[in-house]
Structures are given as C-alpha cells and as structure tokens.
Amino acid sequence: MKSIVEQKTLALNGDEAVAYAVKQSDVDVVAAYPITPQTIIVERFSEYVANGEVETAFVCTESEHSALTACLAASLTGARTFTASASAGLALMHEMLFVTSGCRAPVVMAIANRALSAPINIHGDQSDTMAQRDSGWIQIYAENAQEVYDSVIQAFRIAEHPDVLLPAMVCLDGFQLSHSVENVNVLPDEVVKKFVGVRKFPLVLTHEGRMAPLKLDPENPMTMGPLAFPNYYFEFKRQQEEAMKNALRVIREVHDEYAKISGRSYGDGLLDPYFLEDAEIAIVCLGSTAGTVKTVADDLRTEGIKAGLLRIRTFRPLPVDGIKRALKHVRAVAVMDKSMSFGGFGGAVFHEVRHALYDLDEKPLAVNYIYGLGGRDTSPMQIRMIYKDLQEILAKNRVETPVKYVGLRE
Amino acid sequence: MQSEWKFTAKDIAEKPDLFMSGHRACAGCAPATVMRLIMKALRGPTIVTQATGCMEVVSTIYPYTSWAVPWLHTAFENAAANASGIEAAIKMLKKKGRIKHEHVDVIAIAGDGGTYDIGIQALSGAVERGHDFLFVLYDNEAYMNTGIQRSGGTPLGASTTTSPAGEVIPGKLEPKKPIADIMAAHEIPYVATASPYYWRDLITKVRKGLEVEGPAFLHVFSPCPRGWRSDPAKSIELSRLAVETCVFPLWECVNGEYQLSAPSKVIAMAPQKKKPVREYLAVQGRFRHLFTPKYEKLLDEIQRITDQRWQKLLKKCGIA
Ligand SMILES: Cc1ncc(C[n+]2csc(CCOP(=O)(O)OP(=O)(O)O)c2C)c(N)n1
Ligand code: SF4
Numbered sequence: 001m002k003s004i005v006e007q008k009t010l011a012l013n014g015d016e017a018v019a020y021a022v023k024q025s026d027v028d029v030v031a032a033y034p035i036t037p038q039t040i041i042v043e044r045f046s047e048y049v050a051n052g053e054v055e056t057a058f059v060c061t062e063s064e065h066s067a068l069t070a071c072l073a074a075s076l077t078g079a080r081t082f083t084a085s086a087s088a089g090l091a092l093m094h095e096m097l098f099v100t101s102g103c104r105a106p107v108v109m110a111i112a113n114r115a116l117s118a119p120i121n122i123h124g125d126q127s128d129t130m131a132q133r134d135s136g137w138i139q140i141y142a143e144n145a146q147e148v149y150d151s152v153i154q155a156f157r158i159a160e161h162p163d164v165l166l167p168a169m170v171c172l173d174g175f176q177l178s179h180s181v182e183n184v185n186v187l188p189d190e191v192v193k194k195f196v197g198v199r200k201f202p203l204v205l206t207h208e209g210r211m212a213p214l215k216l217d218p219e220n221p222m223t224m225g226p227l228a229f230p231n232y233y234f235e236f237k238r239q240q241e242e243a244m245k246n247a248l249r250v251i252r253e254v255h256d257e258y259a260k261i262s263g264r265s266y267g268d269g270l271l272d273p274y275f276l277e278d279a280e281i282a283i284v285c286l287g288s289t290a291g292t293v294k295t296v297a298d299d300l301r302t303e304g305i306k307a308g309l310l311r312i313r314t315f316r317p318l319p320v321d322g323i324k325r326a327l328k329h330v331r332a333v334a335v336m337d338k339s340m341s342f343g344g345f346g347g348a349v350f351h352e353v354r355h356a357l358y359d360l361d362e363k364p365l366a367v368n369y370i371y372g373l374g375g376r377d378t379s380p381m382q383i384r385m386i387y388k389d390l391q392e393i394l395a396k397n398r399v400e401t402p403v404k405y406v407g408l409r410e
Numbered sequence: 411m412q413s414e415w416k417f418t419a420k421d422i423a424e425k426p427d428l429f430m431s432g433h434r435a436c437a438g439c440a441p442a443t444v445m446r447l448i449m450k451a452l453r454g455p456t457i458v459t460q461a462t463g464c465m466e467v468v469s470t471i472y473p474y475t476s477w478a479v480p481w482l483h484t485a486f487e488n489a490a491a492n493a494s495g496i497e498a499a500i501k502m503l504k505k506k507g508r509i510k511h512e513h514v515d516v517i518a519i520a521g522d523g524g525t526y527d528i529g530i531q532a533l534s535g536a537v538e539r540g541h542d543f544l545f546v547l548y549d550n551e552a553y554m555n556t557g558i559q560r561s562g563g564t565p566l567g568a569s570t571t572t573s574p575a576g577e578v579i580p581g582k583l584e585p586k587k588p589i590a591d592i593m594a595a596h597e598i599p600y601v602a603t604a605s606p607y608y609w610r611d612l613i614t615k616v617r618k619g620l621e622v623e624g625p626a627f628l629h630v631f632s633p634c635p636r637g638w639r640s641d642p643a644k645s646i647e648l649s650r651l652a653v654e655t656c657v658f659p660l661w662e663c664v665n666g667e668y669q670l671s672a673p674s675k676v677i678a679m680a681p682q683k684k685k686p687v688r689e690y691l692a693v694q695g696r697f698r699h700l701f702t703p704k705y706e707k708l709l710d711e712i713q714r715i716t717d718q719r720w721q722k723l724l725k726k727c728g729i730a
Contacts, residue, residue: 028502031495055506057498062535066491069484069532073459073495076482078503081495099484198508207475216480216496218455218514225483226470 004263007185014145014177015040017184018084018110018170021152023048024192028079031059031070035089036122037174038112042084064089068096068107075105076224078215080156080199083107086174087114090128094135100167101136101240103225104214106159106199107167109137110152112178113287113338115374123375124174126286127339130348136240138168138247139316141286143272145182148172150264153192157254162202163246165214173288173338175375187262195261244317251314270319272311273326275301279308281390282327282364284353285336286312289371289378296383307387312349323356332365332390333357336406338372346370346403367399371406382406417614422450426478433476434468438635438642440649441465441521441548443606448517448546448630449479451616456515457496461524462486464555464634465548487528490536493518493543515620516543522563523553526587537596537625544619544626547589550634558637562587565657566715567708568696570637575699580708585715593627594663600626601663607649608673611660615671618662631658639695651690654683656720661727668726678729684720687713 012020018041022030032042042060049058057074061067064085071081085093090111100107111129115121129139138158142148151170159168172178187195201213204222212220228236248270255269266272272290275297276282283293290311300307310326312318327333335354337347345351346368354366369386372378386406393399428449435442445465459482460466466483469476484492493516500516503509520529525547533545552570553559560573566585569575573582594601600622604612612630619626631652633645640648652658653673660671670678677684688709691697700709724730 028506029495029498031498055502057502059494059498059539061491061494062531062538066488066494066532066535069488069491070495070498072484073482073492074499075495077457077496077499078508079499081499095485096488103484207473216457216482217509218457218480218511221478221480223470223475223477223481226472226475227467228472232472 005187005191005261007187007262009183009185011181012145012149012184013040013179013181014148014172015112015179016044017145017149018152018172019044019048020186021149022082023054024187024189025153025156025196026080026193026198027054027056027082029057029059029071029074029081030083031061031067031074031081032083033061033064033067033085033089035064035086037114037124037178038084038086038089038110040178041110041112064092065096068093068100071107072096072100072103072105075107076103076216078199078201078217080160081107082109084110084112086112087116087128090132091116094132097132097135097137099225102236104165104243105167106165108152108155108159109167109169111169111171112174113171114174121374124176125338125373125375126171127373129169129171130339133316133348136166137316138166138251138314139171140168140314141171141312142177143266143288143290143311145177145180146184146264147266148177149184149186150258150262153196154254154258156196158247158251160199161250162200164243164250165202166240166243166247171287176288185262191261195258247317248319266313267311268322270314271322271326272313274309274311276308276310276326276330278306279330280306281332281387281394282308282310282330283334283336283383283386284310284312284349286315286338286349289336289338292378292380293383296380296387300387305387305391315349318352320356323353324360327357327364328360328362330364332367332393334367334369334386334390336369336371340370340373350403365393365397365399367393367401368403369406370403376407378407417617422613425450428452428478429469430476430478432474434471435464436636436642438645440606440633440645441550442468443646444548444612444630444632445469445519447606447609447612448616451613451620452515453617453620454513454515455511456517457482458517458519459483459489459492459496460518461489461520461529462555463521463524464550465519465521467555486524488532489518489520489524489529490533490545493545494536494539494541497541497543518543518545520545520547521554522547522549522551522561526562526589534596537593537598537627540624542624544616544628546616546628546630548630548632550632550637551586552634552637554634554637563589566712567700569699570696575705580699580705581696588719590627590629597666598625598627599623599665602671603629603631603658603660605631605649605653605658605660607646607653608660611671611673615662637696639698640693644693648690648693651685654685655687655690655716656684657687657690657716659720659723661723668723670727670729678724687716
C-alpha cells in the first residue's frame with residue numbers, strides 16, 4: 001500500500017501510548033485525577049504541558065468527578081477534551097458519565113482497567129468499565145499498546161462525528177497493557193493532526209429561532225442540560241440510541257480510513273476475528289487476553305484442531321449482527337468475562353453474546369468463563385483447557401455447567 | 411477589564427433582562443429576584459452554569475428557558491467544576507484563535523445545598539486552582555427543590571423536613587456554617603455577602619466579582635417563602651431585617667481585607683440601630699416553635715451567636 005506513511009517506532013507502555021496519541025490529537029483541554037494504573041497517562045501528559053510540547057489546558061482537578069465535569073463543560077464550550085481514569089475513579093464519575101452522554105459531549109477517556117474494592121486491588125480486570133456499559137459511552141477495548149495508540153486517535157474522530165456526538169472510552173487492561181512496554185509505531189504529528197482535524201459543530205435550532213453551532217457561545221445563547229419532564233425525556237434517550245446505531249458505521253469508516261494511512265487494521269474495527277472462518281470451536285473475549293488466545297489457537301491449528309477467536313473490539317455499541325454472522329457456523333463458543341455480574345447468569349460479555357446468538361436458527365453451544373479477576377494471571381495452558389472443554393461439550397452436544405471459573409482456588 | 415457601564419438606576423432599568431420572566435418560581439421567591447439582579451450586572455459575553463436546585467429547575471423546563479445567555483447545568487455538586495472546564499476551554503480556544511471574544515465572563519450559581527454541602531469539594535478545588543469565575547451562592551437556607559431539608563446553611567433552631575421541630579428536638583441543632591469566611595480563608599481575590607433588599611449593593615458586588623481576575627465568591631441572602639413559612643409579600647423585607655438584626659451582615663473581603671458594606675456599617679457606627687433577632691425570627695413559620703415556653707431559651711442562644719459573630723466580623727473589619 002503506497003499511501004501508508006512513514007512511521008517511527010517507539011518503546012512505549014500502554015499508558016504512554018495514550019499520552020502520546022493525545023499529545024498529537026490537538027486536544028484543547030485535559031482534566032484528570034490520578035489513579036493506578038492510569039497515573040502514567042496523566043504524568044506523561046503533565047510533562048508535555050510543562051515542556052510546552054502541547055497546546056492544551058491541563059486542569060489537575062481535586063477529584064475524578066470534577067475531572068469529567070470539567071471535560072464535559074469544556075467540551076460543550078467547544079473544546080476537544082480528554083481524561084483518563086480507572087476503577088474507583090471511574091466509579092466516582094458514574095453520575096457524570098450519564099450526564100456526558102446525555103449532553104452529547106464527545107469527551108474521550110482512556111481507562112486502564114482495574115478491579116473495584118473491596119478488598120482493595122490495584123490490578124487489572126474489567127469490572128470497572130463493564131459496570132458503566134449502560135452509561136451511553138462508546139467502549140473500545142484494545143489488545144495491545146499499538147492498538148491503544150491507534151484507538152485513541154480514532155476515538156476523537158468517532159466521538160465528534162456529527163452523526164454520533166457521544167463520549168468514547170478506550171479501555172486498556174491494567175498492567176498487562178498500561179505498564180508493559182512494547183514497540184509502538186507512531187504516525188508523524190502532522191498526519192495525526194490532519195486525521196483528527198479541527199472539531200466541527202452541527203447546526204441546531206436555538207430557542208431564539210436561529211440555526212447555530214451546538215456549543216456554549218455568547219453569540220448564540222443555548223440552554224444545555226435543562227430539566228425534561230416525562231413529555232420529552234424519553235425522546236432524548238431514544239436519540240442517544242440512534243447515535244449509538246450510527247456509531248457502528250462511523251467506527252468502521254474511521255477505522256478503515258485510519259488503516260489506509262497507518263497500514264494497521266483490527267478486523268472491521270468492531271470485531272476482530274482470528275481463524276474464525278472455518279472454526280468449529282471458538283473463544284470470544286475482549287482486550288489483551290486475545291493475544292494469549294491467538295498463540296494457543298496457532299498451536300491448536302498445527303495440531304489440526306479447528307479453533308478460532310472472536311475478539312470484540314467495540315463492546316458499545318455492540319455489533320450484534322456482526323457477532324451473529326461471525327459465530328453462526330461455529331458449533332461451540334466459550335465467552336470470557338473479566339468481571340462478574342453478581343447473582344446474574346454469567347458475566348456481561350456472556351449475557352450479550354449468548355443473547356445475540358439466540359436468534360440464530362442453529363445456535364452454537366455457549367459457555368461462560370469468568371477469569372482474571374483482580375489481576376489473576378491467565379496462562380496459555382488455561383486457554384488450552386477452555387478449548388479442550390469446548391471439544392468435550394461438542395462431543396456431548398450439551399453444556400453441563402454454563403458458567404465456570406478459570407484459575408480459581410475453589 | 412474595566413467596566414464601561416455607568417452604574418445608575420436608569421441604566422439598570424434600561425438594561426434588558428437576561429433572566430427572563432415566565433419561569434416557574436413560587437410567588438415571592440427571593441432567589442428568582444436575585445437571579446434577575448445578578449444578570450443586570452453583566453458587562454459582556456457571559457456563560458452561566460448552575461447547580462441542580464430550585465433556580466435551575468424553575469428556569470429551564472424543556473423546551474422553555476429563562477436564560478438569554480449560554481447556560482449549562484450538569485449536576486448538583488459540580489457548578490464550580492463546570493466553571494473550571496468552561497474557563498479552561500475559553501482560554502485555550504482563544505489562544506488557538508477558535509473563538510473571537512477577547513474575554514468571556516463565567517458565572518457559577520448554586521443554592522446552599524450545592525455550595526455548603528455537596529458542592530464544597532468542587533468549589534474549594536476550583537478556587538484553589540485559581541479559575542477566573544464568579545460563584546454566586548443564593549442562600550435560601552435549605553434544600554428547597556427536594557422539599558425543605560436541612561443544609562449546612564440552615565440556621566440554628568429552624569424547622570425543616572429533616573430537622574423538624576418535635577417534642578424533644580427544637581429544629582436544627584447546629585448554627586449555620588460560616589461559608590463566606592471559609593471561602594475568604596481560601597485567600598481568593600474577592601468574597602462578599604449581599605442581600606436583594608440592597609439591590610444596588612448586590613449588583614455592584616456581582617460586577618466587582620466579574621471584574622476581578624481569578625475566583626470570586628458572592629453569598630446572597632435569599633428568602634424562600636415556601637420553606638421559611640413566611641408571607642410571600644415579605645421576602646424583600648426579610649432581606650432587610652436579616653441585615654438590620656446582623657443575622658446576615660453585609661461585607662466584602664478584597665484581597666484578604668475585610669470591610670463592612672454601607673448598610674452594615676451604619677449599624678456598626680450606631681449600634682442602637684441593631685434590631686433584636688426575635689423581630690426577624692417571629693415572622694417566619696420555621697421558627698414558630700421557638701416562641702413557645704419549651705424552646706424559648708433557644709431564642710437567647712440565637713441572639714448570643716448572632717452577636718458573637720457580629721463582634722468577630724467587626725474585629726476583622728478593624729472596628730471595635
Ligand atoms: C447527587 C445528588 N444528590 C441529591 C440530589 C437531589 N437534589 C436535587 S436539588 C437538591 C437540593 C438543592 O438544594 P439547594 O442547593 O439548597 O438549592 P434550592 O433548591 O434550595 O434552590 C437535592 C438534594 C441530586 N440532584 N444529586
Ligand atoms: S421553593 Fe422557595 S426557592 Fe424554590 S422557587 Fe419556591 S420560593 Fe423559590
């Protein structure tokens with residue numbers, strides 16, 4: 001591909017890859033509050049600010065709640081904004097996550113996934129972001145530091161797209177990605193700047209009867225974040241759902257456009273399949289675990305076992321049709337969840353994937369594996385066990401235990 | 411930036427209302443009057459952001475609005491964080507040439523709940539960071555929007571729905587938190603108190619708060635006839651009585667220097683003009699129980715605390 005631009009290779013951990021992408025994306029306001037394993041993002045970015053390497057106002061707030069609030073307000077004032085958080089910090093933002101999506105503010109946030117208390121645990125699992133899946137944010141889960149970098153840049157374009165106008169989070173597994181150094185190819189500054197462009201604003205009808213850009217602008221007074229009674233509220237929420245539907249298309253388009261420049265693609269931007277076309281058994285997972293699953297799938301393939309992987313890159317919006325299409329020929333599917341839904345029936349990813357499969361005439365057998373909570377290591381051997389389980393399920397043609405735990409002392 | 415606006419009654423009358431009629435506040439709502447007066451002090455492009463509470467709820471019922479300026483509400487506890495974000499955005503967008511305004515004033519407005527209680531963290535953080543905005547606290551001394559619950563701004567002895575006067579408890583047991591002094595202790599450039607009865611003083615203080623560079627805090631006394639069980643026709647009179655009894659003295663703290671404002675200075679100079687607190691309490695249903703033999707002692711306690719705080723203030727102002 002000729003159009004691929006020349007790139008530098010830097011040794012970066014996932015957090016640094018985020019900071020680097022933000023630095024290149026012409027962000028106007030960053031407001032943040034530190035929490036492990038996200039802290040490096042804020043620290044690196046502070047250095048860029050201190051050295052005059054970015055034209056960004058950095059607001060080091062007194063809490064995550066205020067950090068997201070400041071980003072939201074700045075975004076509605078017309079700024080491109082970014083924040084980062086994890087775990088307890090994300091939980092503290094919970095209220096504002098809904099306000100941000102409800103106000104249609106395209107804030108971008110990186111989450112270095114981390115377990116929630118109690119007991120306190122600073123290590124990686126996805127309980128924090130899964131708990132926010134209904135908050136109206138786009139959620140992209142990256143597999144490695146390279147994808148983290150690429151996804152942050154794409155996220156600005158996706159979130160700010162006039163058909164979307166929704167906040168977006170890029171999720172990277174705590175420590176596995178946030179703190180592990182990898183080779184990351186980075187685009188030249190000008191290329192990223194041109195790709196993200198200058199933020200545009202859709203025109204809306206103001207209460208004074210004029211068409212004006214959707215932002216807080218003294219020339220065109222607008223009331224944002226008002227009170228809506230039952231006679232209007234529902235319609236606002238329906239519009240958010242429409243925006244999520246549009247996001248499915250926009251995520252793909254932005255991903256493809258970026259691929260042409262960078263030479264890097266992740267499936268269709270929504271789903272990233274691996275050896276799936278002719279797979280009999282498949283694992284579905286999010287994030288960095290996919291790397292481990294791939295190496296195991298490689299081995300199994302050399303052994304003649306038709307093992308595949310479907311990595312869900314975009315969990316919100318969930319590419320339901322894509323999941324159905326990708327898995328319809330697979331006979332047994334293992335869905336991996338790095339979070340729990342206490343008292344429910346398996347983890348969040350399982351809920352949704354199994355639910356999507358329900359409409360198929362011939363459904364794959366589906367089983368759930370809860371794994372890696374609080375940073376518990378997941379080995380290739382365990383992944384191999386999961387594939388082996390799937391083979392047994394196939395042999396018996398039924399799922400005996402639909403929800404299982406991997407790597408747990410029972 | 412210096413003001414070009416000459417401050418006369420005629421100017422104020424001629425200045426268009428930027429907080430417009432048609433809102434759904436109760437009859438006699440002093441906070442609504444306060445909103446209107448605040449907006450009379452504007453000097454140019456302004457963005458207003460507001461916490462959840464009565465004034466937000468009555469003025470922005472979709473698809474209607476009372477605000478003729480850009481206006482933002484996000485939540486209850488974070489008006490100051492909104493202001494931080496707006497201010498940071500404006501500064502950077504201006505630097506990048508993406509907005510044409512030389513300067514945009516930012517005003518954050520919140521009730522006592524959104525300031526004394528749930529909002530104090532965001533407020534303290536925002537002023538510590540030195541954002542250039544004016545925070546206006548309209549103090550109706552309880553959570554009115556949710557049905558008159560006590561706040562840190564509710565005065566001693568007031569009956570609210572979560573500090574009701576009962577057989578053994580005489581309403582709220584604690585005195586009002588000295589919020590303006592707490593803000594002054596942040597060593598910000600401008601802190602003041604105001605009352606809608608002294609409207610000229612109030613408007614002047616809003617303007618000063620806007621003109622100052624850095625954070626400014628204005629504490630505005632704001633009777634709520636519904637929550638105070640007072641005559642809707644008497645809200646403005648109560649606004650005067652609170653000053654005359656020294657329950658709510660008027661002062662400014664400019665760069666750390668306290669000074670009494672004219673209406674309170676008059677009382678400092680002629681202490682015989684200072685009215686007894688009972689006169690102020692007697693016309694409000696929320697203090698009715700204090701005028702029964704059982705709880706009467708509390709009246710003296712309220713007078714004592716009022717006097718003590720007044721003496722402290724005089725000292726800070728270099729008087730007495
Ligand atoms: C986090 C949160 N907790 C509680 C509420 C409910 N609530 C909305 S307004 C309000 C009270 C507002 O009181 P105040 O700030 O004094 O303003 P007022 O209504 O008296 O004008 C409360 C408790 C809320 N909106 N958000
Ligand atoms: S309850 Fe009180 S503060 Fe609220 S609108 Fe009515 S009078 Fe005003």
